[in-house]
Amino acid sequence: MNSAAAASLILHPALILIAGALLLPLLRGTARNVAVLSAPTLALVALWLLPEGRLWQLQWLDYSLAPLAVDKLSRLFATIFVLMAIVGGLFALRQQSRLEIPAAFLYAGSAIGVTLAGDLITVFLFWEFMAVGSTLVLWSAGTPGAWAASRRYVAIHLAGGVILFAGITGQILATGDAGFHAMRADSIATWLILIGFLINTGAPPISAWLPDAYPEASWSGTVFLSAFTTKTAVYVLLRGFPGTEILVWIGTFMIFYGIVYALLENDMRRILAYSIVNQVGFMVVGIGIGTEMALNGAAAHAFAHIIYKALLLMSAGAVLAATGRRKCSELGGLFHSMPLTTICGTIGALAISSFPLTSGFVSKSMVTQAAADGHMQAVWLLLAAASAGVFLHAGIKFPWFVFFQKDSGLRPPDPPPSMRWAMILFAFLCIALGVWPDPLYALLPYAVDYAPYTAAHVITQLQLLLFSGLAFFVMLDYLRRTPTITLDVDWLWRIAGPVAARSFRDALRITRAGLNEQLLSGRQAMADSIARHRRPDGLLLRSWPTGGMALWVMVMLLAYLALYYLR
Amino acid sequence: MKHRHWLDDQGNVQTLWRGFLVLLALTVVAGFFVDMHPHFEIERWFGFNAAYGFVTCLLMIVGAKFMGFFLKRPDSHYSGDQRDE
Structure with a gap:
């Protein structure tokens, strides 16, 4: 074991952060604040000190496990997760x-x-x-809505965990190898693994868990929730199922599902939650296409997405913390008194829309380019329409209805410094990665041969986006917010399931009552007949006269005689 | 309110709108002067991306409206499942 591997024995970045989590409840005041910022910073340093390779190896039963293995792809995702923990902690x-x-x-x-x-x-x-950590984040909001949502959330994720576990067990039994490599969805076990992974991306048919749960967390909780579960799922798909064609269509569905539901939504944070499904859809499409360009694009987009989505949710969180309101129909005109939040939210909105000079432009376009390179015209057309749709449902809709539109008369101030700096940091990164993408490209799993800033690409993208903006304002009347929600498949487990369970329970109760009644009357009749025969002068306990006895004995003897002759 | 924001002035908003429309026109006109490297035949049409962005967005809004017609409910629809049973 060399010295680097020896150092890594103590410094597993995940364990540093988890140890920090266990330590934090013991600390108070400044010490706690310092610990909040230094635990993930330490994890970031530890992560970048790790060399590549399978660093921790151990034998368990007959399998060789590697709880710490580093390559470019894992370092990229771990880096953005740690970064998110630092800035999220600050916020x-x-x-x-x-x-x-x-x-x-x-x-x-x-x-x-x-x-x-x-x-x-x-x-x-x-x-x-x-699943446990995210449920606790949801719980800590402390509202009845969050409590109810956390129970639905944990139920879905535990079910997903069971499916994943069944798949992993089957896969290990079939191959005898516990290693996590690229797989093909060609057996029941690998399909179960794929389904387990997809549940966490927010894939159909049960995308509804995400917009149901995330917006119920606290003003800061949603920021954390937006980053990890779905992007970890993107990571495992990238490593486990690159080039699985069905993912192209699943991802396309997610993209348009997110757009349509976000267009109908009134809750500002639920709009952003739907747009998580939409953005993860782009990544899933990239994984499905499976070329080096597409996989790079999916990974880069996950990196950029975590930053701008957290930024958007931070600006929404700042509004929620200041006003206590979350519905677009009750907000508006906040640019008057929250200029910094407005600017940061708008930068996040431009980045999610892939405007030139923002991080989304240099990452998402790699996925679209991969579709074009693969001559997948249908997919390319759908992705282009979706890019315009992203601007529509998140890029303009969110800032317009929250910060502009009508004047709601609210004049809350910008948030306190810790929240402001978190937003400024991420807003800076959105622009910096857009202007200077090379550091991000250097982190990607494959060598990047792609120049995002060609005149043709910039003009194409501007045409798509600006005319999408025109469509937004032309159709503004149709987009006016109403205090409504839109039914989704979670209706099945929130309304239909309980109703079915309740009616089953009622049916059971009625059947049982009927059965009880019949049994009871039968038992009563039996008891009556027993009592009747065993009363002092009932049939069986009556005292019989001696003559009667003699008569019966004679009958018996006669019968015996008759049988004797008949034999 | 002590002072009005420059965005509260309708005149400025009008100017912004005009600027936006000019920008729209410019992006389309720019298609004449730049080699657009089309990937597909359909992209060779003049102003394809502009028209495509506009039309698909209209379709998405109308489609969403149509779905909303069946699927919208008042936002108190699920208030029942917040209680503990």
């Missing part, structure tokens, strides 16, 4: 709940654990810890 410093940041660090640490896992068993362990 959440003033959160009243003492549970939230430790829970978020457990959650982030587990996500990093998945990205650094070299075998399926470690993946599964951290996968489940992630």
Whole structure:
């Protein structure tokens, strides 16, 4: 074992963050704030000190496990997760709940654990810890809505975990190898693994868990939730199922699902939650296309997405913390008193729309380019329409209805410094990565041969986006917000399931009552007849006269005689 | 309110609108002067991306409206499942 491997024995970045999570509840005041910022920073340093390779190896039963394995892809995802923990921790410093940041660090640490896992068993362990951490983040909001949502959320994720576990067990039994490599969805086991992964991306048919749960967290909790679960799922798909064609169509569905539902939505954070499904859809399409360009694009887009989505949700969180309102129909005109939040939110909105000079432009376009390179015209046309649709449903809709549109008369101030700096940092990164993408490209798993800033690409993108903006304002009347929600498949488990369970329970009760009644009357009749025969002068207990006895004995003897002759 | 924001002035908003329309026109006109490297035949049409962006967005809005017609509910629809049973 060389010295680097020896150092890595103590410094698993995921364990540093999880240890930090366990330590935080013991600290108070400045010490706690310092710990919040230094635990993930330490994890970042540890991560970048690790050499590539399978660093921790151990034998368990007959399988060789690698709880710490590093390559370019895992380092890229672990880096953005740690970065998210640092800036998210900064944003959440003033959160009243003492549970939230430790829970978020457990959650982030587990996500990093998945990205650094070299075998399926470690993946599964951290996968489940992630479900626990995220549920705790949701819980710590402390509202009845969050409590109810967290129960639905954990039910879905535990079910997903069971499916994943069944798949992993089957795969290990079939191959005898616990390693986490690229697989093909060609057996029941690999399909179960794929389904387990897809549930966490927010794929159909149960995308609804995401927009149901995430917007119920606290103003800072949603920022954490937006980053880890779905992007860890993107990571495991990237490593496990690159080039699986069905992912192209699943991703396309997610893209348009996100757009349509976000267009109909009134809750500002639920709009952004739908747009997570939409953006993850682009990544899933990239993984499905499976060329080096497409996989690079999916990875880069995940990196850029975590930053701008967190930025958008931070600006929404700042509005929620200041006003206590989350519905677009009750907001508007906030640019008057929250200029910094407005600017940061708008930068996030431009980045998610892939405007030139923002991070989305240099990452998402790699996926579209891969579709064009592969001569997949239908996919390319759908992706182009979707790019315009992203600007429509998130890029303009979110800032317009929250910060502009009508004047709601609200004049809340910009948030306190810790929240402001978190937003400024991420807004800076959105622009910096867009202007200077080379550092991001250097982190990608494959060598990048792509120049985002050609005149043709910039003009094409501007045409798509600006005319999408025109469509928004032309159709503004149709987009006016109403205090409504849109039914989704979660209707099945929120309304139909309980109703079915209740009517089954009622039917059971009625049947049981009927059965009881019949049994009771039967038993009564039996008891009556027993009592009748065994009363003092009932048939069986009556005292019989001696003559009667003699008569019966004679009958018996006669019968015996008759039988004797008949024999 | 002590002072009005420059965006509260309708005149400025008008100017912004005009600027936006000029920008739209410019992006389309720019197609004449730049080699657009089309990947597919359909991209060779003049102003394809502009028209495509506009029309697909209209379709998405109309499609969403149509779906909303069947699937929209008041936002108190799920208030029942917040209680603990």
